[in-house]
Amino acid sequence: MEIKISVKNLEAFYGKNKVLHNISIDIPKNKVLAIIGPSGCGKSTFIRCLNRMHEVVGGSIKGEILLDGEDLTKTDPVLLRKRVGMVFQKPNPFPSMSIFDNVAAGLKLNGVRNKKLITPIVEKCLKQSALWDEVKDQLDKSGANISGGQQQRLCIARTLAVDPEVILMDEPASALDPISTTKIEDLIFQLKKDYTIVIVTHNMQQAARVSDYTAFFYMGEIIEFDETNKIFISPSNKQTEDYVRGRFG
Amino acid sequence: MENDMKKSNLFYYRKKITSFIMMSLTFIAALAAIIPLVLIFYYTISKGITYLNIDFFVAMPKPVGESGGGMANAIVGTLILIGIGGAIGIPVGIMTGTYLSEFGNNKFGYIVRFLTDVLSGIPSIVVGVVAYTMVVVPMKHFSALAGGIALGILMIPTITRTTEEMIKLVPHSLREAGLALGIPKWKTTLSIVLKTAWKGIATGVLLGLSRAAGETAPLLFTALGNRFWSTSIGQPIASLTVYIYDYAKSPFEDWNQQAWTAALVLILLISLLSLLFRIITRSKYKTN
Numbered sequence: 001m002e003i004k005i006s007v008k009n010l011e012a013f014y015g016k017n018k019v020l021h022n023i024s025i026d027i028p029k030n031k032v033l034a035i036i037g038p039s040g041c042g043k044s045t046f047i048r049c050l051n052r053m054h055e056v057v058g059g060s061i062k063g064e065i066l067l068d069g070e071d072l073t074k075t076d077p078v079l080l081r082k083r084v085g086m087v088f089q090k091p092n093p094f095p096s097m098s099i100f101d102n103v104a105a106g107l108k109l110n111g112v113r114n115k116k117l118i119t120p121i122v123e124k125c126l127k128q129s130a131l132w133d134e135v136k137d138q139l140d141k142s143g144a145n146i147s148g149g150q151q152q153r154l155c156i157a158r159t160l161a162v163d164p165e166v167i168l169m170d171e172p173a174s175a176l177d178p179i180s181t182t183k184i185e186d187l188i189f190q191l192k193k194d195y196t197i198v199i200v201t202h203n204m205q206q207a208a209r210v211s212d213y214t215a216f217f218y219m220g221e222i223i224e225f226d227e228t229n230k231i232f233i234s235p236s237n238k239q240t241e242d243y244v245r246g247r248f249g
Numbered sequence: 250m251e252n253d254m255k256k257s258n259l260f261y262y263r264k265k266i267t268s269f270i271m272m273s274l275t276f277i278a279a280l281a282a283i284i285p286l287v288l289i290f291y292y293t294i295s296k297g298i299t300y301l302n303i304d305f306f307v308a309m310p311k312p313v314g315e316s317g318g319g320m321a322n323a324i325v326g327t328l329i330l331i332g333i334g335g336a337i338g339i340p341v342g343i344m345t346g347t348y349l350s351e352f353g354n355n356k357f358g359y360i361v362r363f364l365t366d367v368l369s370g371i372p373s374i375v376v377g378v379v380a381y382t383m384v385v386v387p388m389k390h391f392s393a394l395a396g397g398i399a400l401g402i403l404m405i406p407t408i409t410r411t412t413e414e415m416i417k418l419v420p421h422s423l424r425e426a427g428l429a430l431g432i433p434k435w436k437t438t439l440s441i442v443l444k445t446a447w448k449g450i451a452t453g454v455l456l457g458l459s460r461a462a463g464e465t466a467p468l469l470f471t472a473l474g475n476r477f478w479s480t481s482i483g484q485p486i487a488s489l490t491v492y493i494y495d496y497a498k499s500p501f502e503d504w505n506q507q508a509w510t511a512a513l514v515l516i517l518l519i520s521l522l523s524l525l526f527r528i529i530t531r532s533k534y535k536t537n
Contacts (some may be wrong), residue, residue, distance in 0.1 A: 010268075035393065051429060053425060054426065056428060078431055078432075078433050079431065080431075081430065081431040082427055082431035085430070086429040088422060088425065088426065088429075090422060090427045092420070092422040092425070093426075094423060094424055094426070094427075094441055094444075094445070095423075095445060096441075096444045096447070097444075105427075105432070105441075106430035106431065106432065109427070109430070109432045109436050109437075109440050109441075110430075110431060110432060112368060115509045129314070145490065150473065152498060156374075157430075158430065158431070162430055162431055
């Protein structure tokens with residue numbers, strides 16, 4: 001198992017309030033890691049540390065996070081976020097931009113002007129996110145005028161366009177209907193060939209379906225981290241077992 | 250039992266009647282609110298239409314005693330004055346509003362916000378006095394520049410606060426989306442946040458410009474007014490509002506009439522500006 005991100009003794013704070021305690025975990029490359037746990041357990045905070053969005057809302061961290069061996073807490077956050085992309089809970093396409101420009105935004109706003117370079121990337125990313133067939137005739141329409149499920153796939157395409165190595169997903173399907181959810185899950189399955197994916201989810205079936213590894217968070221700590229099968233069939237911790245059996249949380 | 254029914258029926262009708270009375274009151278209030286506007290339109294159109302002809306737009310004012318003539322110089326003057334005002338007020342206002350919304354969550358931001366509110370409450374004539382002291386006195390003569398500066402200062406609070414409010418309406422999730430794509434903060438603000446809020450900001454700019462176009466007091470001792478053709482920003486310049494002021498209080502019937510026409514043209518000018526903004530900011534996309 002090749003390690004993409006290695007987290008060592010991570011602590012995260014909002015002001016003086018400590019929300020993550022001593023987190024250490026090795027995130028495997030080109031696999032899907034699901035983070036599960038009850039509300040408020042620090043799942044979202046954890047993945048937001050991985051692309052340093054945690055500090056955007058005024059948080060701070062202690063500890064080391066190694067991305068390919070390099071401590072990302074000491075690199076430039078803007079450069080880091082091109083390598084570690086993020087898909088949010090609620091679809092958030094840019095309403096002032098066309099579908100095309102939404103996908104191209106990460107490139108255009110980072111100084112790529114060459115249309116010959118951008119067009120094939122946009123097409124490729126829309127195909128990768130299984131949206132191309134639905135929007136290929138309306139690329140110049142607003143990104144906010146498609147359905148919620150399509151918007152979320154547009155956001156995934158937008159994330160792919162900057163060619164990240166890691167994709168963080170913060171409950172990407174929780175605002176979507178079952179059919180759109182299935183599409184997103186299929187997509188995650190496709191994407192893990194090329195990307196390392198960390199997905200936060202409230203939905204345990206979803207975690208079981210899409211992930212290779214699962215980490216169970218509770219009260220800002222990792223209770224158990226193992227292969228998904230192990231976590232859901234024979235967890236070694238009592239709390240994990242209670243949670244995945246639906247006895248609390 | 251029956252008594253109870255009666256009681257509840259009575260209660261029901263009382264509620265219905267109260268609801269009807271309150272609704273009627275709000276309707277009457279709404280009617281009362283539009284009466285002044287209707288009157289303004291009625292008077293300016295009925296009294297101003299007499300002199301509204303091509304001459305009014307292309308000819309110069311005639312000397313006292315001669316009838317006819319136009320206010321070409323005042324129309325151009327007003328445009329130049331709000332042009333100078335806009336060149337100052339629009340960039341300062343938009344940038345201040347952006348600062349307040351995106352970076353102004355601190356003591357300095359609080360002070361700026363407070364001062365902007367104070368500025369919006371200052372009578373326009375006081376701003377005129379300040380422009381007089383700052384520009385007219387050192388230049389030793391009245392000028393379009395001084396008038397434009399006064400109008401620019403007057404625009405700042407409207408544009409600043411509208412910009413701030415409009416930018417605040419942009420969902421936080423869009424800023425996060427931009428940052429998460431590795432787009433630097435300044436570029437996210439400029440190309441995503443401001444672009445999304447653009448329509449609302451334009452409305453604020455329009456409000457500021459319209460307000461400035463209708464100002465008279467701050468122009469009296471800055472731009473002064475000019476009976477002759479001038480487009481030089483270093484010289485006194487004519488404006489529609491100052492003409493309205495001068496002509497309306499003059500003893501000549503002819504001039505009084507022209508004052509109405511000037512008022513009508515001013516309203517038309519502002520409407521035209523408004524229409525222009527609508528067209529410019531018209532959304533590229535149909536919203537559903």
